[in-house]
Amino acid sequence: MRVRGLFSVAAAMAVGLASLGTAAAQTKDPIIFGAAIAQSGFIAPYDADPARAAEIAVEEINGKGGVLGRPLKIIYSDTKSDIAQGAVAGQEMVDAGAKVVVVTGDFDFGGAAARAANAHHVIAIAPFAADPKFGVRGIGPYAFTFATASDTVGTVLAEFAHAKGFKTAYALIQTNIQYDQSVGAAFQACWKELAGANSLLGSDVFTMDDTNIAAQITRIKALPKQPDVLMLSTFTPAGPSALRQIRAAGFTMPVVSGEDMDGDYWLESVPNLSNFYVAAMGSIYGDGPSAEVRAFLEKFKAKYGHHPSTAHTLTGYSWVQAVARAMERAKSAEPDAVKAELEKFKNEPLLVGPTTFTKETHINFNRPLVIVGIDNGKPHFVERRAPEKVPADR
Numbered sequence: 001m002r003v004r005g006l007f008s009v010a011a012a013m014a015v016g017l018a019s020l021g022t023a024a025a026q027t028k029d030p031i032i033f034g035a036a037i038a039q040s041g042f043i044a045p046y047d048a049d050p051a052r053a054a055e056i057a058v059e060e061i062n063g064k065g066g067v068l069g070r071p072l073k074i075i076y077s078d079t080k081s082d083i084a085q086g087a088v089a090g091q092e093m094v095d096a097g098a099k100v101v102v103v104t105g106d107f108d109f110g111g112a113a114a115r116a117a118n119a120h121h122v123i124a125i126a127p128f129a130a131d132p133k134f135g136v137r138g139i140g141p142y143a144f145t146f147a148t149a150s151d152t153v154g155t156v157l158a159e160f161a162h163a164k165g166f167k168t169a170y171a172l173i174q175t176n177i178q179y180d181q182s183v184g185a186a187f188q189a190c191w192k193e194l195a196g197a198n199s200l201l202g203s204d205v206f207t208m209d210d211t212n213i214a215a216q217i218t219r220i221k222a223l224p225k226q227p228d229v230l231m232l233s234t235f236t237p238a239g240p241s242a243l244r245q246i247r248a249a250g251f252t253m254p255v256v257s258g259e260d261m262d263g264d265y266w267l268e269s270v271p272n273l274s275n276f277y278v279a280a281m282g283s284i285y286g287d288g289p290s291a292e293v294r295a296f297l298e299k300f301k302a303k304y305g306h307h308p309s310t311a312h313t314l315t316g317y318s319w320v321q322a323v324a325r326a327m328e329r330a331k332s333a334e335p336d337a338v339k340a341e342l343e344k345f346k347n348e349p350l351l352v353g354p355t356t357f358t359k360e361t362h363i364n365f366n367r368p369l370v371i372v373g374i375d376n377g378k379p380h381f382v383e384r385r386a387p388e389k390v391p392a393d394r
Contacts, residue, residue, distance in 0.1 A: 028066075028069060028070045028071070029070060030066075030070060030071045030072060030073035031066075031067060031068070031070050031071070031072050031073070031099055031327070031333045032073055032074075032075060032096060032097050032098045032099060033054075033058075033072060033073065033074045033075070033098060033099070033100045033101075033102060033320070033323075034074075034075055034076075034077065034090075034092075034093025034094070034096055034098030034100070034101045034102070035051060035054075035074055035075065035076045035077070035093070035101075035102045036077050036079055036086060036089035036090040036092070036093050036101055036102070036103050036104075036113035036116075036117075037051060037076070037078075037079060037089075037102065037103065037104050038078065038079050038080065038081040038104055038109070039076060039078040039079075039080075040078055040080050040081065041079075041080050041081025041082065042081050043079075043081035043104055043106075043109055044081060045309060046104070046105065046106075046310075046312065047104055047105070048309070049300075049308045049309050049310065049312070049313040049316065050105065050127045050128065050312055050313050050315055050316030051074075051076075051316060052300070052303075052304060052308075052313070052316065053296075053300065053308070053313045053314065053315075053316030053317040054074060054102070054127075054316040054317065054319065054320050055074060056296075056299060056300065056303065056317060057316075057317045057320035057321055057324075058072045058073070058074060058320055061320070061324050067324045067327050067328060067333070068327060068328065068331070068332075068333060070333075072320070072324070074102075075093070075096060075098070077089035077090075077092045077093055079104060079109070079113065081109070083108065083109055083111075083112050084112065086103065086104065086109065086110065086111070086112035086113040086116075087112040087113060087115070087116050089113055090103065090112065090113030090114065090115070090116030090117050090124075091116045093113075093117070094116060094117055094120045094122050098117075098122065099122070099123070099333045099334070099335060099338070100122070100123045100124075100125055100323055100335075100338075101113060101114070101116075101117035101122055101123070101124050101125070102124075102125045102126070102127065102319065103117075103124060103125070103126050103129075104126065104129075105126045105127045105128030105129045105130075105145070105147065105312060105315070106126070106128075106129050106131075106177060106179065107126075107129050107131040107133050107134045107138065107177075107178050107179070108177050108178060109177075110126045110129055110134070111134070111138070111139060114126060114134070114139045114140075114143050115139055115140065117142065117143075118139055118140035118141070118142045118143055119140075121142060121335055121336065122142060122335050123142050123143075123144065123323075123335045123338060123339060123342075124139065124140075124142055124143045124144070125143075125144050125145070125146070125319050125323070126143070126144075126145040126146075126147070127145070127146050127147070127312065127315035127316050127318075127319050128145070128146065128147040128259075128281075128312040128315045129145040129147055129179075129363075130145070130147040130148060130149055130150040130153060130179055130182075130183075130259065130363075131149075131150050131178045131179050131182050132149050132150065132151060132182070132363055132365075133178070134147075134362075134363065135361065135362035135363050136359075136360060136361070136362055141339070141359075142335060142339060143362060144319075144342060144357065144362040144363075145362065145363050146315040146318050146319045146322065146350070146352055146355065146364075147281075147312075147315060147363060147364070148281060148353075148363075148364050148365075148367045148369060149363050149364060149365045150178075150179050150182035150183045150186065150258070151182060151183075151186040151365065152186075152364070152365050152366070152367070152369070152387050152390075153183050153186070153258045153259060153279050153369065154182065154183040154184065154185065154186025154187035154188075154189075154190065154233075154258070155186050155187070155190045155387045155389070156279050156369050156371075156385050156386075156387050157183070157187050157231065157256045157257075157258065157277075157279050158186075158187045158188075158190035158191040158194060158231075159190065159194065159385065159387065159388050160256065160277070160279070160371055160383075160385055161191070161229045161231075161254070161256055162191070162194045162195055164229075164254070166195075166228035166229040166254070167195060167199060167228050168195070168199050168200075168201050168225070168227045168228045168229075169187075169191050169195070169199065169200055169201065169227050169228065169229045169230070169231055170200070170201045170202055170203065170204075170220060170223075170227035170229075170230050170231070171184050171187060171188050171200070171202075171203040171204075171230075171231040171233070172203070172204050172205075172206065172213075172216060172220075172230065172231070172232050172233070172234075172242070173203065173204070173205050173206075173233045173234075174205070174206055174207065174208065174233060174234040174235065174238055174239070174242075175205050175206070175207055176207055176208045176235075176238075177235070179235075179258070179260065180233040180234055180235065180258065180260065181233070183233045183258040184203070184231065184233035187231045187233070187256075188200055188203060188231075190389075191231075201223055201225070201227050202219070202220075202223065204216045204219060204220075206234075206238070206242065207238075208237075208238045210238070211241060212245070213241075213242055213245055214245070217245060217246065217249045217251075220251070221249070226251070226253065227253060228253060228254075229253055229254045229255070229256060230246070230251065230253055230254070230255045230256070231255075231256050231257070232246075232255050232256070232257045232261075233257065233258055233260075234257065234260065234261065235260035235261065236260070236261070236266050237266070237269075239257070239260065239261050239266070240266045240269040240270050241269075243255065243270045243273065243276070244269070244270050247270070247273070252275065253275070254275045254276070254277065255275065255276050255277070256276075256277045256278075256279075257276070257277070257278050257279075258278070258279055259278070259279060259280050259281065259310070259311070259312065261278050262278050262280040262281075262284075262310040262311050262312070262372065263284065263309050263310040263311075264285075264379050265309050267374065267377055267379070268377075270377075271377065272376055272377050273374050273376075273377055274374065274375045274376055274377075275374075275375070276373070276374040277371055277372070277373050277374070277382065278371070278372045278374075279369045279370070279371055279385075280310070280311040280369065280370050280371075280372050281311040281312065281314050281315065281352050281353070281369065281370065282311040282314050282352070282353075282370050283311070283370050283372055283379075283380075283381040284297065284307050284308050284309075284310065284311050284313070285307065285372075285379055285380065285381070286298075286307070287380060287381040288370055288381050288384075289370075289381070289384050292351055293314065293351060296314070296317060296351055300313070311370070314351050314352040315352050317351045317352075318350040318351045318352040318355070321350050321351060322342065322345070322348065322350055322355065323338065323342075325341075325348075326338045326341035326342045326345075327341075329341045329344075342357050342362075343357050343358055343359050343362075344357075345357045352367075353367045353368060354367055354368075355367065365387075365390050366386065366387060366390045367386070368384050368385060368386040369384070369385060369386075370382075370383075370384050370385075371383050371384075371385055
């Protein structure tokens with residue numbers, strides 16, 4: 001009885017001390033994270049769920065006492081899905097005292113806000129900007145992305161298709177954003193290396209304004225032999241439209257695509273779609289291999305009433321995880337100190353997967369991806385695949 005009583009007192013003291021620590025954190029000035037993201041316009045759906053995931057991470061960290069004894073707080077400025085407005089929103093977040101500015105997860109649409117932060121030596125984070133130019137090379141030394149590089153996405157798709165036994169391929173690429181062009185270029189380079197130069201039967205392009213791709217389909221039909229696999233690098237709404245036309249034309253070959261076609265929110269627009277594969281950061285359907293991801297999905301669904309729209313959402317949680325750890329290790333919230341700690345990450349275990357940064361590289365090239373298949377309109381986990389050869393080494 002006495003031993004049990006001692007444990008009870010100790011437990012009560014521990015709870016009391018934790019509560020005092022949390023209360024103390026809440027009385028201190030918060031560490032501000034500024035979100036210069038799209039809250040309106042056509043980019044807003046892409047930014048929404050990563051932002052929701054970041055709020056979950058902030059709530060959890062604040063519930064444990066915050067960072068450096070201070071609570072975290074996210075404030076917002078709407079870029080309105082406009083590139084020029086992004087620079088304004090980024091500057092507003094800097095002026096508001098943000099230690100980190102999180103931007104739209106795309107080099108084109110997040111770049112302006114990121115440059116505004118970088119110019120003031122404030123860390124700029126794009127949760128899921130996958131173009132390798134987002135970072136030291138294209139933005140500046142304070143820019144980081146928690147995505148897996150577009151070059152890796154294209155490489156993994158090519159290696160997956162080759163492993164399935166396909167001998168020939170054709171690439172159809174939407175050219176509106178750099179991401180899709182980079183995925184398409186990496187796929188073609190890797191495919192030719194794996195299957196031979198003559199195994200790529202051709203490539204073609206289209207844009208978001210091309211509601212009809214009859215000319216591109218005609219050119220594929222005119223090939224002496226139809227490809228075993230079609231690589232479609234695109235995003236919504238042009239992607240589902242292209243898929244409808246491809247299937248309506250009688251093409252039944254497998255189609256592989258990058259992360260921009262992840263999610264099931266568009267599947268009703270392509271009824272009974274089958275033989276379609278996407279490379280993504282994880283499976284949002286609760287059937288992937290990561291127990292941590294499955295637990296997060298349960299939390300997200302409990303809070304918001306639905307699963308995330310895409311696996312990009314995992315990066316929203318992960319960047320908060322990463323910055324909080326870097327601040328604790330640096331014993332500082334100042335950008336230079338945090339930047340130095342982030343650049344020490346080597347296979348850092350985050351929700352989105354193992355994450356590595358260096359002084360020269362602020363994006364991940366060798367992180368595994370998940371292949372999600374669509375059959376009869378139903379998405380399902382297929383496999384987890386790391387690049388056999390890191391794209392930067394090709």
